[in-house]
Amino acid sequence: MRKLFALAVFFSFTILSCVDKIDILDSQNSPNLPSQTYDYKSSAVNLRGFATGATVEVFHQTNFNSFENPKVTDEGATLGRVLFYDKNLSLNNAVSCASCHKQEYAFADPVAKSIGFEGRKTIRNSMAVINSGMNDNLFWDSRATSVVDLTLQPVVNHLEMGIENMRALENKLQRLDYYPELFNKAFGSSEVTEARIASAMSQFLCSMTSFNSKYDKGEKENFSNFTELEKLGKKIFFSDRAMCSQCHQGKNFNAPENSSTYGGSVKGTANVGLELVYNDPGKENGNFKIPTLRNIELTAPYMHDGRFNTLDEVLEHYSHNIQPNPDLDKKFRNPNGSVKHLKFDAIEKKALIAFLKTLTDEDYIRDERFSDPFKS
Secondary structure (H helix, E strand, O other): HHHHHHHHHHHHHHHHHHHHHHHHHOOOOOOOOOOOOOOOOHHHHHHHHHOOOHHHHHOOOOOOOOOOOOOOOHHHHHHHHHHOOOOOHHHOOOOOOHHOOOHOOOOOOOOOOOOOOOHEEEOOOOOOOOHHHHOOEEEEOOOOOOOHHOOOOOHHHHOOOOOOOHHHHHHHHOOOOOOHHHHHHHHHOOOOOOOHHHHHHHHHHOOOOOOOOHHHHHOOOOOOOOOHHHHHHHHHHHHOOHHHHHHHOOOOOOOOOOOOOOOOOOOOOOOOOOOOOOOOOOOOOOOEEOOOOOOOHHHOOHHHHHOOOOOHHHHHHHHHOOOOOOOOHHHHHOOOOOOOOOOOOOHHHHHHHHHHHHOOOOOOOOOOHHHOOOOO
16 A cells, blocks of 8 residues: 555656656746748748749649648747747757757768757767758658658657657647737637647748759759769769669659658668667668758768768778668669668769769858857
8 A cells, every 4th residue: 555655656757757857947038039021931831842843822722732831921930939949849958950950961960879858868869950851761761751750759858858748748838928929820719729830830840942953953954063073973973873862862862752662672762771670760660761962061960870970981981881781872872782882982982972962052051041049
């Protein structure tokens, strides 16, 4: 009987501790927002245009894309920006989405494993947030099929932001004095709901588009702006010998949009022979999402576990270190089944890195629309 009483007291204390923790508000300042709302719609329309060729008129009559992302409004994305940077979305007000996705690193994190609430480490490297609305497979294990599906998973993750009760989070945000007006402008009433939080954050993520790199400018002028080394790197990148563009293709330099089985046995993923026996199965059988190469210069460390610190290390893996995993992507096998090491020489590596750096979009990492509104 005493044991039962002790257990009851323990669980009651634990539950109350969690409630008390989420009920405490962060003392940060209110967000500093412009008097005239930033233009987010045009970025999202631009992204949809790349994906489907849809006109602005068609865009405003349909969902964001076939993966059921929301229609982007300036007011909705503004609210999403505030939510993205608000530490009140974590259980103990210690981290925000932006804690692991930093603008100066193209919304990646410059460490192998990010630090979540209470100092807990994530199990995988934080992926860059770039043109998310073009993807129908998100996270390293491709478990999300839309940006809406993605947004709240880090919030409720026990390592990342730690929220255990979305109703409690709704009530918590409702009490912050800057949210009623923002929710009203975005949705027509000040009510805070889980669905509205997800929609607003998704609108912000879908507006975060990056298409103003040296490569994008070069496309319009037959790459006359490229150096000879960059041109050589481009030629190698798109060659059958290097095979880079077989996985990293299209406007976003990642797995094909709306891809069926691609690379491995799971949509948009591949096993690139990082390990002979994988420690992390990814989606399955060591298959991980084929990420975008846009802004790759800024998003180190690389791979799902952040094992490579430089692009040169990445190329060295493909040159000599691919492991003969049973589920290795067939592109990396010779006709006799042996591993096909790409064996880039020093000049080829230098040229490929020069080309990859042409995918850097400096405007993206300085765009005020995507910056921290809580900074004084």
